[in-house]
Structures are given as C-alpha cells and as structure tokens.
Amino acid sequence: MVGSDVYNAAALLRAGDVVGIPTETVYGLAANALDARAVAKVFAIKGRPSFDPLIIHIGHLSQAAELTQSPLPEVFYRLSEHFWPGPLTLVVKKSDKVPDIVTSGLDTVGLRVPSHPMTLELLQSSNLPLAAPSANPFGYISPVTAQHVEQQLGQKIPYILDGGRCTVGLESTIIDCTCASARILRKGGVPIEQIAEVLGYFPDIQTHSSDNPRAPGMLTSHYAPRKKLILTDNTKLFDQYSGRNDVAFLLYKNPTAEHPVQRILTPLDSDLEAAANLFYYLREFDEMPHITLIIAERAPDRGLGRAINDRLSRAAANP
Numbered sequence: 001m002v003g004s005d006v007y008n009a010a011a012l013l014r015a016g017d018v019v020g021i022p023t024e025t026v027y028g029l030a031a032n033a034l035d036a037r038a039v040a041k042v043f044a045i046k047g048r049p050s051f052d053p054l055i056i057h058i059g060h061l062s063q064a065a066e067l068t069q070s071p072l073p074e075v076f077y078r079l080s081e082h083f084w085p086g087p088l089t090l091v092v093k094k095s096d097k098v099p100d101i102v103t104s105g106l107d108t109v110g111l112r113v114p115s116h117p118m119t120l121e122l123l124q125s126s127n128l129p130l131a132a133p134s135a136n137p138f139g140y141i142s143p144v145t146a147q148h149v150e151q152q153l154g155q156k157i158p159y160i161l162d163g164g165r166c167t168v169g170l171e172s173t174i175i176d177c178t179c180a181s182a183r184i185l186r187k188g189g190v191p192i193e194q195i196a197e198v199l200g201y202f203p204d205i206q207t208h209s210s211d212n213p214r215a216p217g218m219l220t221s222h223y224a225p226r227k228k229l230i231l232t233d234n235t236k237l238f239d240q241y242s243g244r245n246d247v248a249f250l251l252y253k254n255p256t257a258e259h260p261v262q263r264i265l266t267p268l269d270s271d272l273e274a275a276a277n278l279f280y281y282l283r284e285f286d287e288m289p290h291i292t293l294i295i296a297e298r299a300p301d302r303g304l305g306r307a308i309n310d311r312l313s314r315a316a317a318n319p
Helices: 006-014 036-046 061-067 074-083 117-126 146-153 192-199 235-241 271-286 305-316
Strands: 019-021 028-032 055-057 088-093 108-112 159-161 173-176 183-186 228-232 247-251 262-264 293-297
Touching: 006 019, 006 028, 006 117, 006 159, 019 117, 019 146, 028 036, 061 074, 061 108, 074 088, 074 192, 117 159, 146 159, 173 192, 228 235, 228 305, 235 247, 235 293, 247 271, 262 271, 271 305, 293 305
Parallel strands: 019 159, 055 108, 088 173, 228 293, 247 262, 247 293
Antiparallel strands: 019 028, 088 108, 173 183
16 A cells, blocks of 8 residues: 555554655665564565665664664764765664664664655654665665555555655665775765765775675675666667667667667756666666667766666676
8 A cells, every 4th residue: 555644654663564665765665673573574575685784764863872882983973964864874883782684693784864754754753763675676676656666565565655756766875884994885875975075085995795795785786677788888889779679778868869769867967867767767668568678878987977887787787
C-alpha cells in the first residue's frame, strides 16, 4: 500500500515491520535498527547478502551517541555539522547497542541524517533509528519514486510512504571516519570537492571491495539494469549503433538527432539534474521490452559526475 501517513508507518516500524520510505537520495527499505529480527526481514526481502552492511538513519545528531563509541572523532563532528541533514554517511565505531546483523559483524556503523521532510518527521516522531538500504532487489537499479518500490516490493511490505520523486537521485557519499585521515568508501550525493573544502584536504578514496565491504555499494557489480549496459566516451560506438530500435542511448547533455530511443541526463549541463535523472532513466529503459542494450555516455569527471560514473561503471560490470 502506498500512502502519506507518517504515523501509520511509525506504528508499523515499532511493531517490527518493514516500510518503504523516501529520502532525498533514493527510496529506502526501513526497519527498526535496534530490532535484529526486523532487520533480518530487510535482508530477506531484498535478497541482500549478509556480508553487506546497512546504513542507520537517525533524526538528529544527538541520536548518534547511543549508537557509537565515545569519543567520536573530531572529523565526524566537522562533517556532520556541515552536511547533515543531507546525503552524507559517516562510518564510526559502533556501540554494543547496534545488532551485528546491521553491520555484518563489523565493529563500525554508518550513520546519516536524511533531509527529506517526510522521513525526518518519521524519524523524529518514532524516535527510532532506522536501518534502510535502497528499496529494491539486491544489485538492481535504486528506486527514486514510491511507484518503483511498489512495482518490485509492494507485495512484500505493508506500507510505502510516498514522498514524491527523489531530488538527489544518487545514494549518499560514505566516509570512513575511523582512519587517521578521512577516507571515501562510496562516491555519492555530496561531491568530493565540497568534502575537501570542509576537511582542508582531499580524502583518500577506496570505493571497491570484492567481499566483506566496509560500507554499502562497494561491490564491483551493483545498481544494474537487467539489460546489458556499456559505458563509454567513444563517440564511434554511438555512431555504430545509431538508428537501431533495440538500443537505448543514455547521453549526458547532447542529443543525437538520428537515434530513436535516447534520454538526456542534463540538457542544462547540471550535475544535480543529471544525478536526479540517472536511475529514473535506467529504469525506464529496463521497462521497454524492445530494448536489448543500453549505451551510456560517461559524465564529466567533476562534482557529482564522479558518482554518476561510479554507478554506471558498476551497472556495466553486471555479467
């Protein structure tokens, strides 16, 4: 069931159920993070492997104290005060209060305060920390509307909060705050340049892990459509497939007049617009029965373009 009743969603979560929730990044599949049985339902519904940890969403910074070990690193406070609420997840040492199933047995946990007003109201009114990965089958394209969630998981969960289309459209940036200097584990909704400006240095980047990842979204193949996807900056490849009705082009800003099936991520040449459209268009192509191949143009290597390329490269790695 899709609706806008925050109090109903909160009651379901307190009862140990799983609910679809909107965030500014993508829609999440939420459960009470302190209820191991409820969190186990999230893994089962998604078909998510147990070695892939979850992010905990909280309603305000003060909630972090009960979920983490003190003292928290200075870099945690610097980044959270600047970017929360918003699309930034910070990884720190967890407290014993956080069930091991949430962190896949790791001694660290990722926290963030989302900025979507409906989910903030849910978090603050329920006073529950919510473990909430993206609300889609594991490895598939992340959902950016309530209807995307309903199409794939509507029969498995009792309620989906409809907060409209996600405005950021990319998962949160994840930063490991347990290192001597901050390290990026996943590129996402906060560009690296903005993080560097707050830190005073460019953080190290470690965004891939073949097994036992320290954060979500680190596996080589992820965010993938069912159709084969090729990521390229080779214009000759577009020329080669131009005019074919079974091939979809995902272009950054410039359309190709000769091709029948194409979407432009950002006619305005805006990283924000491109990020918001990425998963929406990939899902649209995936639902076109005559399309057998998606060819995607690499985004400029700047700002959110880096996160867009990260998602496309993982989608292209799908066998």
